[in-house]
Amino acid sequence: xxxxxxxxxxxxxxxxxxxxxxxxxxxxxxxxxxxxxxxxxxxxxxxxxxxxxxxxxxxxxxxxxxxxxxxxxxxxxxxxxxxxxxxxxxxxxxxxxxxxxxxxxxxxxxxxxxxxxxxxxxxxxxxxxxxxxxxxxxxxxxxxxxxxxxxxxxxxxxxxxxxxxxxxxxxxxxxxxxxxxxxxxxxxxxxxxxxxxxxxxxxxxxxxxxxxxxxxxxxxxxxxxxxxxxxxxxxxxxxxxxxxxxxxxxxxxxxxxxxxxxxxxxxxxxxxxxxxxxxxxxx
Amino acid sequence: xxxxxxxxxxxxxxxxxxxxxxxxxxxxxxxxxxxxxxxxxxxxxxxxxxxxxxxxxxxxxxxxxxxxxxxxxxxxxxxxxxxxxxxxxxxxxxxxxxxxxxxxxxxxxxxxxxxxxxxxxxxxxxxxxxxxxxxxxxxxxxxxxxxxxxxxxxxxxxxxxxxxxxxxxxxxxxxxxxxxxxxxxxxxxxxxxxxxxxxxxxxxxxxxxxxxxxxxxxxxxxxxxxxxxxxxxxxxxxxxxxxxxxxxxxxxxxxxxxxxxxxxxxxxxxxxxxxxxxxxxxxxxxxxxxxxxxxxxxxxxxxxxxxxxxxxxxxxxxxxxxx
Numbered sequence: 243x244x245x246x247x248x249x250x251x252x253x254x255x256x257x258x259x260x261x262x263x264x265x266x267x268x269x270x271x272x273x274x275x276x277x278x279x280x281x282x283x284x285x286x287x288x289x290x291x292x293x294x295x296x297x298x299x300x301x302x303x304x305x306x307x308x309x310x311x312x313x314x315x316x317x318x319x320x321x322x323x324x325x326x327x328x329x330x331x332x333x334x335x336x337x338x339x340x341x342x343x344x345x346x347x348x349x350x351x352x353x354x355x356x357x358x359x360x361x362x363x364x365x366x367x368x369x370x371x372x373x374x375x376x377x378x379x380x381x382x383x384x385x386x387x388x389x390x391x392x393x394x395x396x397x398x399x400x401x402x403x404x405x406x407x408x409x410x411x412x413x414x415x416x417x418x419x420x421x422x423x424x425x426x427x428x429x430x431x432x433x434x435x436x437x438x439x440x441x442x443x444x445x446x447x448x449x450x451x452x453x454x455x456x457x458x459x460x461x462x463x464x465x466x467x468x469x470x471x472x473x474x475x476x477x478x479x480x481x482x483x484x485x486x487x488x489x490x491x492x493x494x495x496x497x498x499x500x501x502x503x504x505x506x507x508x509x510x511x512x513x514x515x516x517x518x519x520x521x522x523x524x525x
Numbered sequence: 526x527x528x529x530x531x532x533x534x535x536x537x538x539x540x541x542x543x544x545x546x547x548x549x550x551x552x553x554x555x556x557x558x559x560x561x562x563x564x565x566x567x568x569x570x571x572x573x574x575x576x577x578x579x580x581x582x583x584x585x586x587x588x589x590x591x592x593x594x595x596x597x598x599x600x601x602x603x604x605x606x607x608x609x610x611x612x613x614x615x616x617x618x619x620x621x622x623x624x625x626x627x628x629x630x631x632x633x634x635x636x637x638x639x640x641x642x643x644x645x646x647x648x649x650x651x652x653x654x655x656x657x658x659x660x661x662x663x664x665x666x667x668x669x670x671x672x673x674x675x676x677x678x679x680x681x682x683x684x685x686x687x688x689x690x691x692x693x694x695x696x697x698x699x700x701x702x703x704x705x706x707x708x709x710x711x712x713x714x715x716x717x718x719x720x721x722x723x724x725x726x727x728x729x730x731x732x733x734x735x736x737x738x739x740x741x742x743x744x745x746x747x748x749x750x751x752x753x754x755x756x757x758x759x760x761x762x763x764x765x766x767x768x769x770x771x772x773x774x775x776x777x778x779x780x781x782x783x784x785x786x787x788x789x790x791x792x793x794x795x796x797x798x799x800x801x802x803x804x805x806x807x808x809x810x811x812x813x814x815x816x817x818x819x820x821x822x823x824x825x826x827x828x829x830x831x832x833x834x835x836x837x838x839x840x841x842x843x844x845x846x847x848x
Contacts, residue, residue, distance in 0.1 A: 273638075275638050327826065332641065334825055344815065349815045503657060
């Protein structure tokens with residue numbers, strides 16, 4: 243019982259990790275807390291839903307399309323809402339991204355209404371000793387690992403990825419070296435929203451959702467980012483596993499409704515004791 | 526200058542009193558009382574948030590926690606222990622102030638975005654906790670029995686009492702906001718906003734100043750919460766700890782102009798009227814949230830100082846009147 247729910251939680255944790263990684267990447271590169279993260283996760287869910295229910299496409303193939311659209315959408319959001327206030331105090335970027343959140347939720351509610359949807363897709367399940375696992379969850383976890391590996395290859399092996407790291411490290415110096423910082427920032431924002439959209443798409447393959455569902459995953463992403471250290475993509479994946487594991491273990495000895503209480507108390511305590519995150523360096 | 530000789534103070538107070546008196550002269554008294562109640566509630570929340578956000582420069586997404594917690598405590602006293610309103614309101618203030626004091630000691634050490642994140646966490650933790658807390662009714666919440674209103678002379682009378690109390694409270698918030706801004710304490714807060722380290726070097730005892738600013742900004746939403754849920758007659762966790770409402774309050778402060786006394790008043794009034802118009806307009810009804818979002822984005826990008834800030838920099842003569 244314990245092992246079964248722990249495994250379930252950990253598999254889910256990989257997907258949480260992807261969502262948090264997007265938030266963490268944007269924070270690390272440009273010091274912006276992206277409050278439009280949740281609605282983008284929801285849009286990812288609806289992307290898969292529309293592709294599967296409307297066009298009958300395989301969810302894992304449509305994930306590629308969702309990722310591409312997420313990337314473009316992120317670049318557009320950066321250009322429209324973030325670029326002008328990138329050097330302003332935190333309040334401005336928080337509110338600018340929140341305005342984007344309101345716009346997406348507003349239009350999304352008008353178009354899709356808030357009734358719950360689900361992607362009626364199943365790959366069956368398999369048993370491993372005493373535990374039974376759903377293939378969709380395993381596939382989602384594998385996809386999450388693949389995405390993380392690709393992200394690391396991109397950041398460390400390609401010229402654009404290296405530019406992103408240079409801009410994150412010191413924007414002024416990077417500009418002096420001839421890196422077009424504005425484009426790099428826009429692209430990083432796009433990558434961050436792409437990760438959000440992918441995680442939304444993966445979640446849609448096993449949980450029902452509404453257009454407002456992104457909010458709770460956004461909050462989870464905050465918790466995970468703080469666990470793993472803001473601005474640290476690999477930390478986000480590990481933070482996701484910790485949170486997923488907790489969500490698996492806690493319900494075995496307490497009522498499920500207490501899970502968020504413990505999550506957020508943990509979140510505040512870590513912020514207080516070690517704001518750089520469990521895996522972060524010096525404060 | 527003595528505070529009562531400042532025209533800026535009189536402008537703010539006159540506006541508030543004028544808004545509060547409107548239901549007395551309006552044609553449809555009950556309807557206009559409800560509309561005005563919403564506006565006054567927004568003004569009180571925004572002005573109290575402004576003490577922390579505008580003067581001290583700390584972004585809090587958890588302002589509504591105090592509204593919810595104060596509301597819950599006051600409501601609990603009224604529904605379970607039959608306490609009268611004049612006991613419940615101070616009790617709400619006391620508990621909110623106490624929570625802010627304890628939280629302030631802990632999380633005000635965090636700066637910038639980390640503080641903002643912690644306040645989101647606190648809001649969610651509070652809502653999740655109350656959902657599981659049986660004495661407060663758990664996920665269902667509580668509701669007032671109809672006979673409670675009898676001791677106030679019937680429900681109609683009770684609604685007017687709640688309204689009048691809120692109006693008085695709003696005037697008090699604005700007065701406190703003005704006094705803080707013109708005091709030595711307020712000067713210390715604004716020094717913290719501009720540069721916390723420099724303020725500390727200059728002799729502002731920053732931990733204490735920040736904590737008291739936080740407590741002061743928390744006491745008022747606690748009282749507003751009691752009045753609001755007394756008027757409503759029932760209380761539920763999603764209504765009491767609505768993160769969205771916290772953010773709307775920030776929007777109102779920004780719209781009017783943060784760090785000014787008049788700004789939150791104007792911002793809330795404009796925002797609430799606008800929201801009301803969008804909600805009833807057939808064209809925008811479905812996408813009112815998106816329209817509000819576009820507006821917010823335009824303000825942030827092009828008029829970051831808000832209405833009052835823009836007027837002050839555009840027309841320097843107005844600076845004497847617009848505090």
